[in-house]
Amino acid sequence: MKPGRLMRLTGLVRKEWLQVMRDPSSLAIALALPLVLLFIFGYGVSLDAKNVPIAVVVEQPGSQSNAFAASFFNTPYFQPHMMRSVQEAEEALKRAEVQGIVWLRSNFDADYLSRTSPPIGVIVNGVDANTARLVEGYVQGIWFGWLDKQAELSGTRLKPPLQLEQRIWFNPEVRSTDYLVPGVVAVVMTLIGSLLTALVIAREWERGTMETLLVTRISVFELLAGKLIPYFVLGMAGFFISLAMARFLFMVPIRGSLLLLVAVSALFLLVALGMGLAISTVFRSQFVAALVALVVTFLPAFLLSGFIFDIRSMPLVIQGITRIIAARYYVSMLQTLFLVGNVGFILLINSLYLLGMATIFLGLTYLKTGKRLD
Amino acid sequence: MPHQPTAQTLAAAPDFPSTSVEENKAVIEARGLEKGFMQAQKQVHALAGLHLNVGPRQVTGLIGPDGAGKTTFMRLCAGLLRPDAGKLQVLGLDTVRQTLEVQARIGYMPQRFGLYEDLSVQENMDLFANLHGVAHDRRAERYQRLMEMSGMEPFGKRLAGKLSGGMKQKLGLMCTLVRSPKLLLLDEPTVGVDPVSRRELWQIVYRLVEEEGVSVLLSTAYLDEAERCAEVALIHQGTILGQGSPASFRVKMQGRTWKLHSGAISSRRLQMRMLRHASILDALVLGSSLRVVTRQGIALKPGDLSEIDDLTITPLPPRFEDFFLAALRDDEEVLTPPAPLEITQELEQNTAHPVVQRPFVSQMDASSDASPAAATAIIQADKLVRRFGSFIAVDQVSFRVDRGEIFGLLGANGAGKTTTFRMLCGLLPISSGSCTVAGVNLRHAASAARAKIGYMAQKFSLYGNLSIMHNLHFFSSAYGLRGKHRSERIQWALDSFALKPFAEVPSQTLPLGYKQRLALAVALMHGPKVLFLDEPTSGVDPLARREFWQHINQLAEQGVTVLITTHFMEEAEYCDRLVIMAEGRVLAEGTPADMKREYGGHGEASMEDAFIGLIKASESKEVPT
Amino acid sequence: MIRRIRALLLKEFLAIFLDKASRMAIIVPPIIQLFVFGYAATFDLNRVRIAILNEDSGALSRELVSRFQGNSTFEIVAYLGSEQGIQSLIDNEKTLMVLRIDNACSRRVATGESCPVQVLIDGRNSNTAMLALNYVRAIVTDFNEDIMARQGKGMPARLAVQAWFNPNLESRWFIVPGIIALLGMIVTLVVTALSVAREREDGTFDQLLVTPLRPWEIMVGKSLPGLLVGLVEVSLIIALTVFWFRIPLHGNLLTLYPALVIYLLSVVGVGLMISSFSTTLQQALLGSILFIVPAVTLSGFTTPIANMPEWMQHLTVVNPMRYFLIVVRRVFLEGTEIHLLVHEIWPMALIAACTLSLATWLFRHRLH
Structure with a gap:
């Protein structure tokens, strides 16, 4: 490690953390939003027609x-x-x-x-x-x-030639909550990860603090790590809130390993944070960054992730587009880990995709964040 | 009170060993520096072949109007930008190839120093100490020294966002100085800072130079600050027009500066006439007299300018400002003063009180000498109070403004000027007390009452993506102008403020001076009786400010009442009367001359001296000893 | 007065449309959303992946399999030899379901017995599972009826199902008209909520307040642009719905538009309320999102309100989108006349009256 890096990094992380703690809106996005969204979606979105x-x-x-x-x-x-x-x-x-x-x-x-x-x-x-x-x-x-x-x-038995027996695996009661709630977790994580970070770098530009940071000896790596670490912690806190609600409020079973669930969520959070950082590096205004984050991360996570609408039913062109939506890989893993168990193949393939996307977004941000203003 | 540093603090100096070889070399060497930007699809040359040497262990001032290239040069020195051409060495290091090395040795405070407003003073300093790699065991000592220099000790736990403008600026400087740099770059550090804090900032800078041997490059648009630098470089349109000690510039202006006083006409009328005079380069109102600069090679003798009655001419010592003006204006043919603002006609139409006589030549001068009670009060504030929660922003403010007066509200940022102002305009409800404009409270008045006032906000507040033409069209309709009259007024605005060439340009892309003109044009289109101007000249360069005041003076001559807030002390001189505010209260009310005499110690004192004297006096009254 | 309002309106439209960013923000995202929603938001299954484990060697089972082969809804991904691979196929999402035909099936049917046919289906997406099962059941029922007819027997009774208003049960017919309500709300809300906030942030609002314009004139000047932009945008989307997505418009536009205006007015009221609370653009944007997300979720746009828990259904009565969704879908697909929609229109009118008067009140009291 370069000399002084640890000191600079802890300084940055501490600063970011203090800012989060003092800014009620970041805390609201990270902690209150999951509660509200899970509540609304968990109860409000149901495909089980009754009465x-x-x-x-x-x-x-x-x-x-x-x-x-x-x-x-x-x-x-x-x-x-x-x-x-x-x-x-x-x-x-x-x-x-x-x-x-x-x-x-x-x-x-x-x-x-x-x-x-x-x-x-x-x-x-x-x-x-x-x-x-x-x-x-x-x-x-x-x-x-x-x-x-x-x-x-009439004393006989109905004997249709073929008698259909159905076995619905993983969700024999066909509760739509069981498949929707894991999807909501993905939407919530997308929102926390990308919206929060989309705001933070843009905020530094807007308030003029970026210029002051850039003339210090801080390197781009330190700058980005200093942003990632606190929001990662915050995002994971949001995840645990969502997880607890899914399990204990909506009674969704967790059949896979809890450890794997946390691990893939951490991986997805990295992608979401990376998207947010990339957005705010390109658009240096908080307002534009927030709008873009909503349009390119939240909406697709909602529509194209397989959270409500099954990707398998979409036209092929749209299915192609969903390949670049990070949330779809996460939704797939979540549904599997919640309802099925540890299915190595699904976890491996989807994790690889997420890993690739994390590399691309974080790498892009790293390259786009120069130490110069022009 | 700051005390002299001990020998130990002196020794606790640079983190980086300085080799004696470098000692007397220039700390900044710029050769043929060029830098361009794309702005609105046009290439703008911010720097065009700039040459500059900045000497060590002294304060060098980089002085120039807005857009001269000051900030660009600072950023290049800090390694934040890459020059298009030319060579730039800072402390003997190349800023492009050795950026990190340069950044490790310099301190740079941008124009808007990015403090983290939701962090406390101490936390901000800790952050920058971490970022600059200051060892933990060195910190206590350094912090103490900085706190002592800046007098910020009692505020360590306060959030930076809750500090006053001056204190924020001081904190910014402290954060830059958490470790002693070899070179300190300060980009307009005193913009918008009250005179007291401004003096304190300068004291810190001087001490750094003396005690730590720091070299300082400081850019500023305040021309009076040039006098405080050891050396000054005048920058204009991306090149250096001249470099030397302030005295060397002053010498060049010897024999061109005069004080004029006429017993027959007001200083404002005198100013208007002088500005049209071929031999006069500049004329400034200074209370009842005029300070003029003559063109190159023209000296004034008693008996010159005989067309003006009862004129006395006395030579004045030159200032740096005079050179600045001369350097920028000498090439111009003859200064064209702004076209006369003929709004008299509309005034008659809108006037509810027929008592006012117009056009007043002698009446105006007579009335200013008459007892104020005889004049009509246009604006009246009586025990005005505004609370925000438990915070009292404006506390028992009372004053009156008479017809045709230019009335100033003076004070530092956060003194309650703008709050008072907004209450007067009816934009903010009053907590208690009363205020009236032309006899009514604008907050509750019928909309017709608002047609009599013109308003110009602190920052440019017209529709930025609309063109000048669209803005004029919209506001003229909003003020109920119509038909031929409306098109005449729009034409008038375009002509009087020379806006025609930009008529179709989105107003947000205009240079600041033009934005200011447009805002004034909008405020005047409907021929208001009363004009409210909230810090109209803040951030505007000296030339544009002069032009702006010429407009205001003309309006006052026509009987428009002007209420203006400002934190430029020299602008106070242009007012007929003013109040000085601090912490929500009126400290003093009177004419500029009264103020100077009473609080500045003597009649020749500057307004800034008076202001500082007044603040000191009020502080000592408050704090029980 | 009219003149001043006209000047205000002109200025608002210039401010919206001269700025490239806001022009794009108003035009592009809605169109993209329309197309993405229109194509991606579907509950209709096609290319359902199925694997077949046929342990029977008779003609009957071959005929059943060929029915699946011939059905475009299904895509056979594997013919299995034993039940060994089933678990991993379903776990790894290689197939949605496995159809298992018992050995000796043909023989048992020939002797008049019943033969069990097993469907193992991935229930991860319970809705997909249910719908796929319905398709399978339909094929098997058909098949049974044919066999019994051949054997000279008939079912004791049969179901004759028909769907009104949407004979092929295309979910696009349900979703796309809903987008009209969705985008109408988003565009109107954003334009209204952001316009006041933008003026506050730029300081132009003060400049506006010191002019002789009266507060209600400013209110009207701020409300109409949202309403008009919303109307134009919705009309465009209606045109695309009819001519691009070919959703039948059975009803009368004269029924739709009055309801649309009332709906948009109620949204304008909400927008004005948000903007009187926010001092910056960002707050206004956040406020809009805070309103839009629950309003859309709890409107019946994707999933029916009737499926929600009862207490939540009660909450939806204050949601204007809920009513307009019903109106727009029924006018489009059922051709419903206006007198049958009174119970949807009056609550919207009431909401509009409430939000607008509340906004006026807030506007007057929060001018500073």
Whole structure:
């Protein structure tokens, strides 16, 4: 180590730390933001449709129709409203009072008994396509259950040629919280890491302190290390808050190793800090740096990381773009470490990507930060 | 009170052994230095073949107007910029190849010294001690010495952001001096600093030179500071116009400086006439008389300028400032004074009080001699108080400003000038007391009342990305001007302030002097009766400041009441009356002459002497001994 | 008066559009967001990776596999010989699911028995898992019906599913109209919140206050640019939604625009409130983000409000975006008439009235 480096470095880190401690907005970004965001996303974003209001139209009550209609009452998925005519139900659908209609025509019982396979009309409101699909799936489930029960009652067993058995690994209860919350952790870490650091170097330029620092014997490496160390500590504090909330508030299981979870988070934090530093080195105004940080780090982490929208479903061009979004690699590792366990292959590949990105961003910052003003 | 350093503190000097060979060599040697920047897609030559030698163990002043290249040269010396051409050696080291070595030996204090405002005084010093690699066992001694020199000892725990402007500047200097540099570069260290702190800063600099043998290069736009340097280099448009001791410059101006006094007309009218005179280079109002500089080779004898009645001419000793002006203006043909500001007509239209006679030639002079009670009070502040939480920014301030007066609010940064000012303009609610402008409180007055005032804020505050034309259009509409009248006023603004060549340029890219003109034009477009000017000349170079004051004087001559705040002591001389404020209170009220007589000790004392005397007097009254 | 407001407006627009940075900030990000959201924000599955472990050697299982081969939603990544590789395939995300057909399947079906078909699916993304299962179930159900028809049997009853308003259940039809509400809010809020803060920071606000302009004139001058920029930007996005993304516009623009104006007004009020609290641009920006993030998350933009916990659903009633999202989606896809949207419009109008009057109050009391 060069002479005096340790002294300069500790001086810088101490300074940065004192500034953070005295500036409520940095502390708010690092510690309060994870709490608020996790809270809002954890509770506010859910893909589990429950208590969907639907209209159940039984035109001509009969034992079969009634039995079928009754099965909608015993499920948490639906909130059925019994109706007599399909016109009434369609009106309700148009008024957005119900999300779907199940329609048993007047000849349903007769046709069922005469084995002419009567149709059960199902109309869903397709505006929210995702919910519509889920509703469709639930109706199918109820239909299968009803068929089974009917067969049992008549003493036979329903024997469809193929009987589908499903095994949902890692999340048998299909709780969307389990997959969303790890993603939120990634969004939060992106925000803390890049927004905080995007502000700090720009702030030095804006307040004129950069010029004073540059004429001292400080080297670029020391300057950057002096910035990285305190915000790394702060970012990790934010991570532990998020982790605790995920585990104890939202009850997401942690199946992988805690140590690995911390390690990959530290690696991702380095990338996020690197992005923030690179941004604030290029744009020397806090305002612009904050805007750019939001647009190029936060939004992609939100949209293109696979946090809500599955990358596998995106058009190929967009999938290509997601390759340069650091958060996607982190989301993938988080979902795996939380829900699956230590999957060596996934951790290795994604870590390598993150390592590359950290090198690029920090290297870029190192090269762009000169000891001169021009 | 600072005491003389002991022998030990003297010995605790440079961290870097100095070889005797270097002792008498120039500490800075610049040969043909060139540096350009791209600004708004145009190449600007900040330095154009600059030659300079800076001698060791003395204070060398680098003096020049805004944009002369002072800061660029300082940054080049500090190794922060790379010269385009030429050679620059600092302490015998090349600034490009040996940057780190240079930086290890010099101290550099930029114009805006970047203190960490959320760190305390002590923490700031610790940080810079760490960055400069000062050994821990040396620190206590050094800190003590610096604290003693600057008188900052009681403030060690205070956050830097909570210090006054002068103290911040002193702290900046202390941080630069945590280890004794061989060369100290100070870029405009005294800008915006009150006179007391300014004197203290200079004392620190002198002691460094004497006791530690530090060489100092100091840039400044305050021309009176040139007199305090051992040597002065005059920089203009990126080249050095001259170098030598201040006395050597003064000698060149011998026989060209005079004091004029007319018993018949006011000094302001005299000034306007003198400025149009072919043999006069410069004319400054100095209370009731005028200080003029004549053109090269022209001497004034009693009986000259006979067109003015009752004129007495006395020779005055030259100042460095005179040379500065002469150097920049001698080449010009004849100084063209600003086009007359004819706003009289609008004044009549907007005037609610028909008592005022205009145009006043003799009435004005008569009224200034008459008892003030007879005149109409335009601005009146009565026991004005403004609190921010528990902090009292303005405390029981009372004064009155009469019609047609130029009234000054003087004081250091943080004295409460701007707060008082904003309350008068209705921009800030009053905590208690009252203030009226033309009989109404502007905060509650109907919008028509605001049409009678013109306002110019401390920093340039027009729409920066709008052009001059857009700004004029917008503000003329905001003031309710319309139709032909509006286009006439816009034309007037463009003509009177020579803004036409820049009419379509975004105003933020204008040079500072032009921004100032535009701001004044906007404040005057609607022909206000009262003009509020908040530190209108801060940061503006001497030439632009002179021009600005000529405008103001003309307005006052036409009966516009002007309330102006400033921390330039010499500008106080231009006011009819003024108050001096400190820590939110009015310390004194009166004419400049009164102040000088009373607090400066004698009638020939400068305004700065008076100010310092007053502050000292009020401090000794407060602190029980 | 009109003249003064006109001058203010002209100045605001010049200030926004003469500055390259703010011009870019208003035009470019919304367009990029529209396209990224439009294409990336989708819940529709395609190219679902599936591996097949077929232990049966009969024709029946081959036919089932060929149905998966022929379906464009699925992409078969591997045919497995044994169950050994399943674990690592799913763990490493090489495949989303494995379809396992029991040995002797063909034989059992031929004898009228049922044959179990197992689907092992990666539940890491539970939504993807659920949707993929629905697709598989649809194929298997179809297949069953065909087999039974061949055997001369029929299902006792069958489901005839149709989706109204979005027959192919494309989630883009859901997301893209939502972007209209999203970007309308962001642009209007940012323009309004930043314009006052910028003036404060530059000191021009004082200069404005000492002119004869009345506070309410300044208010109007500050509100209209946000509203107008928002309207123009939204109109552009509506055009792109219809002509580029080909989302059907069944309803009437005359239904949409009144609601849009009310919605934007409520956002303008929020923007003015933020700007009266902030003294710097940065504070205004932070304030806007603090409003936008929860407002978007709790609006039903990506996930339905009905899925939230009940207490959180109650919180959303003060969110103007929640109402406008419903309006814009229903007008676009359902062609809903204005009288059916009254219950969305009056809360927005109430919110607008509240935010605007609160902003006026704040504006008057925080002028310094």
